[in-house]
Amino acid sequence: MGDARRALALVKKDLLTERRSKAAFNAMAFFAAMVLFIFSFALGPDVPGLVATPGATLLQYLWPGLLWVAIFFTGVLALSRSFQVEVESGGMEALRLYPGDKKAIFAGKLVANLIVLGAMELILIPVSAVLYNIDLWTKLPALLGVTLLGTLGFAAVGTFYAALTANLRARDVMLPVLLFPVLVPVVVAAVKATTLVVRGDPMGELWTWLRILGLIDLVLLTVCTLTFEFAIEE
Amino acid sequence: MTRTGIIAAAFALAATILVAVVAQGMRDAGFITRAYVVTAAILAVYTWSLARRLSRAQQGGSAAAQQPPNDDRDRRAQPAR
Amino acid sequence: MVGRIVLFVVVAVIVVLVIAYGLRLAKLPGGSARRGGTIAGVAALVLLALGLYLGLVWAPAERIMGDVYRIMFIHFPSWVGTAAGYLTAFVASIAYLKTREPGYDYVALSGAEIGLLFNVTGLITGSLWGRPTWGVYWTWDPRLTTTAIMAITFAGYLVLRAFMEDPEGRARASALVAIVGFVNVPIVYFSVRWWRTLHQVQSSPETIDTPMVWALRTMMVAFLLLFIFLLTRRYMLARIRGDEELEAMRLEVAGD
Numbered sequence: 001m002g003d004a005r006r007a008l009a010l011v012k013k014d015l016l017t018e019r020r021s022k023a024a025f026n027a028m029a030f031f032a033a034m035v036l037f038i039f040s041f042a043l044g045p046d047v048p049g050l051v052a053t054p055g056a057t058l059l060q061y062l063w064p065g066l067l068w069v070a071i072f073f074t075g076v077l078a079l080s081r082s083f084q085v086e087v088e089s090g091g092m093e094a095l096r097l098y099p100g101d102k103k104a105i106f107a108g109k110l111v112a113n114l115i116v117l118g119a120m121e122l123i124l125i126p127v128s129a130v131l132y133n134i135d136l137w138t139k140l141p142a143l144l145g146v147t148l149l150g151t152l153g154f155a156a157v158g159t160f161y162a163a164l165t166a167n168l169r170a171r172d173v174m175l176p177v178l179l180f181p182v183l184v185p186v187v188v189a190a191v192k193a194t195t196l197v198v199r200g201d202p203m204g205e206l207w208t209w210l211r212i213l214g215l216i217d218l219v220l221l222t223v224c225t226l227t228f229e230f231a232i233e234e
Numbered sequence: 235m236t237r238t239g240i241i242a243a244a245f246a247l248a249a250t251i252l253v254a255v256v257a258q259g260m261r262d263a264g265f266i267t268r269a270y271v272v273t274a275a276i277l278a279v280y281t282w283s284l285a286r287r288l289s290r291a292q293q294g295g296s297a298a299a300q301q302p303p304n305d306d307r308d309r310r311a312q313p314a315r
Numbered sequence: 316m317v318g319r320i321v322l323f324v325v326v327a328v329i330v331v332l333v334i335a336y337g338l339r340l341a342k343l344p345g346g347s348a349r350r351g352g353t354i355a356g357v358a359a360l361v362l363l364a365l366g367l368y369l370g371l372v373w374a375p376a377e378r379i380m381g382d383v384y385r386i387m388f389i390h391f392p393s394w395v396g397t398a399a400g401y402l403t404a405f406v407a408s409i410a411y412l413k414t415r416e417p418g419y420d421y422v423a424l425s426g427a428e429i430g431l432l433f434n435v436t437g438l439i440t441g442s443l444w445g446r447p448t449w450g451v452y453w454t455w456d457p458r459l460t461t462t463a464i465m466a467i468t469f470a471g472y473l474v475l476r477a478f479m480e481d482p483e484g485r486a487r488a489s490a491l492v493a494i495v496g497f498v499n500v501p502i503v504y505f506s507v508r509w510w511r512t513l514h515q516v517q518s519s520p521e522t523i524d525t526p527m528v529w530a531l532r533t534m535m536v537a538f539l540l541l542f543i544f545l546l547t548r549r550y551m552l553a554r555i556r557g558d559e560e561l562e563a564m565r566l567e568v569a570g571d
Contacts, residue, residue, distance in 0.1 A: 160495070164488055170478045178475065178492060181468040182499045184460075185506035192510055212509060216502060223498055227491055230412055233484075238356070238548075245360060249367055256371045260382035262447040269386045269443040273393070273436045277541070280432055284548050291555040 003104040010108025014082070015115060024081050025116075028074050032124050035070040036131055059132040064194035067128055068187060071121060072154065078116045079158035080175050082109055083166035092166065095232060102229035106159065113155045121147055134198065142197045142206065149210065150190030153217040157182045160224040163231040182220070189213040236289045239282035246278035329539070330402065336543065337403040337426060338410060340550050341418030352547025355540045362537035369530035377527075386444040388530055392538035393437030394462075399542045400430020401465065404472075405497040408490035417561070420486035421553035422546075423493055424476065427469045429545045433538070434466045457508040464503050468496035482560055 043058050059066070086092045095105055125147065129136045136143060161178045165171045193209040253270040257263040340348055370388035377384045403426030411419035441459065442452045453459065472492045479485035 157495075164491060165475075167484075168478055174471075174475055174478060177467075177471045181464045181471070181503070182495060184464055185499070185502045188506045188510045212506065216506065219498075219502060223495055227494065230487060230491055233487060241360070245363070249363075252367060252371060257382070260376075262381065262383040265383055265443045265447050266385055269440045270389060272439055272443075273389045276432065276436050276439075281545065284545065284552065288548055288552045288555075291552055 003101050003107075006098070006100055007104040007108035007111065010105060011112045011115070014085075014109065014112035024078065028077050028120055029123070031077060032070055032074040032120065033127075035073060036066075036124075036128050039066050039069075040131060057133070060134055063128065063132050063134055064191050064198055066132075067125065067194065068150070068191050070124055070128065071117075071151070072183065072187070074120055074124070075117050075151075075154060075158065076176055076179065078120065079113060079155075079162045079179075080165075080171055082113050082159060082162045087166050092232065102232065103225050105232070106163075106225055106228040109163070110155055110159045113159050114151060117151050117155055118148075121151065136198075139197050143194065145210065146190060146193040146197055146213070149213045149217060150186055150193075153186035153190075153213070153220050154183065156217065156221045156224050157186075160228060160231060163228065166232075185216045186213070186220075189216055236282075236285040238285035242278045242281035242285070246274035249274045330399075333399050333539070333543070334402060334406050337407055337422050337546065338419070340547065341407065341410070341416060341422045343418075344554070348547045348551050352544050352551075355547065356544035359537050359540035359544055362533055362540060366530060366534035366537050369526070369533055374526045374530050380448060383444065383447050384527075386440050388534045390437060390440040390444055391531060392534045393433045393440060395535050396433030396538045396542045397430050397437055397462070397465070399539060400426045400428075400433060400546075401469065401493075401497055401500075402426070403546065404430060404469070404493045408493040411486055411490045412494075415483070415486075417482070417486065417557055418554070420482075420490070421550050421557055423486075423490060424553050425546050425549035427472050427489075427493060429542060429549060431466060431469045431473065432545075433542070434462060434469070438462060438466065455507070456511060457504050460507045461500060461504040465496075465500055468492070468499065472496065482557065482564075 039062075040059065043062065083092070086095055098105060125136070125143070128134075158175075158179060161175055161182075165174045165178065168174055189209055189212050193206060193213060196206045196209060250271050253267050257266050260266060336351075366388065370385055374385070376382050404423045405426075407419045407423035407426060410416070411423060438459075441462075445454070446452050472489050475492055476485050476489050479488060
């Protein structure tokens with residue numbers, strides 16, 4: 001069985017488990033909704049505030065940043081569970097004894113996490129756009145591209161650190177703590193790119209930022225793939 | 235009270251006095267003094283603590299070798315971390 | 316131009332020596348490391364005394380900034396200690412993953428902890444220098460942001476270790492955190508730099524007068540020596556505790 005097929009088998013197994021455990025997805029949905037609503041209450045739905053573009057509310061102005069905050073906070077819930085099933089059923093041992101390259105395991109888990117995060121974003125983006133009155137229709141392709149690249153970087157380091165912290169009781173604390181500093185470049189680039197997509201790009205910077213984000217993803221993916229086998233040892 | 239710790243504390247104290255004296259009449263004397271004093275304090279406290287832990291570990295080592303290890307106490311009191 | 320090359324070579328040589336020293340340390344049992352550290356410690360004290368005199372008494376006030384620039388004599392040297400610490404932790408972590416020698420784990424831990432110590436003094440002195448000169452305690456410029464991220468990364472390193480009891484698992488996991496975290500540092504720096512196209516103007520050592528340069532260099536070497544002293548002591552402590560831990564585990568297993 002080739003490495004790619006092993007990875008795919010892992011993806012399928014993970015997603016089936018996820019589908020059966022609705023609890024995780026419900027927790028994420030509830031959390032995301034709370035984040036959106038809290039921002040709305042805190043920043044006021046109709047406060048003009050100090051904005052660069054006339055006619056835009058504070059929420060509209062801040063939406064790119066708020067979106068990614070919601071994605072990252074909600075996403076961490078999903079990521080911390082990505083090895084949960086293995087740990088609970090004693091499956092980490094099985095993962096370790098899996099024949100072939102450990103990189104296939106990383107690839108499988110990464111893809112599964114990407115799909116879960118993507119599903120979450122497919123709901124989060126339109127809902128937040130509606131709640132905050134943002135017009136996304138014309139910008140959808142560019143936005144999807146940015147979201148994909150940002151989520152890729154997020155999922156890469158998230159899967160890596162999830163594996164690292166899988167066996168800890170303090171996993172829910174340690175995963176965000178370890179993840180946050182490594183996520184900063186992704187945050188910077190993704191929020192910047194999203195802002196350019198949504199608010200207009202007079203100087204044509206979007207392509208540059210997409211390349212930056214892509215480069216960051218490449219570096220993170222490389223480092224995590226190379227060191228993943230050490231992360232699931234023992 | 236280790237020799238290293240005392241030296242570190244004394245040095246930090248001397249540095250503090252030096253800065254306090256020299257900074258008299260300087261503009262922004264408060265910031266200068268605070269920066270030096272805080273740095274000296276942090277470094278001295280850490281050095282003191284490190285020296286004390288080290289000297290305890292070096293003495294405790296010979297005693298522990300003669301007793302059967304009490305695992306809980308060992309792990310809680312003397313982690314290698 | 317020549318000055319820059321010389322500076323670069325000097326820094327590179329020092330970096331290599333520090334790393335080599337750290338790696339060598341890992342092979343030493345607890346007692347032998349003591350003397351090298353003590354020598355460094357004594358030298359550090361002497362140079363600190365000299366540097367403080369040069370920086371606080373001998374060097375003149377600066378034309379524009381007045382006297383507050385003197386904070387730089389402990390601010391830049393702090394980054395020397397920070398860089399030395401994290402670099403040591405990075406290299407030792409790689410060495411650990413390759414060889415699984417506990418000594419490398421102890422060196423990595425020591426480097427990370429002392430690096431964080433200097434990281435904190437660097438942040439505090441920077442903040443206290445920034446307030447009177449720029450008017451703010453903090454800005455989100457690339458350098459400050461990167462140093463804050465470094466502090467969080469290696470604080471996370473230490474916290475992770477506190478949560479893990481198995482020595483090998485702990486060494487392995489924290490080694491990964493150090494490696495990925497260290498690689499992340501330039502990535503953070505450049506992404507924040509591209510994001511913030513506006514810089515703060517900071518005076519670099521080349522634009523300052525000769526007496527200040529000497530005070531600065533003295534303090535930088537002094538802090539490096541202090542780093543070596545603390546590294547050695549911390550390593551000794553880690554080795555003693557680590558050996559005890561391993562011994563306790565061995566006895567536990569044998570007792571069954």
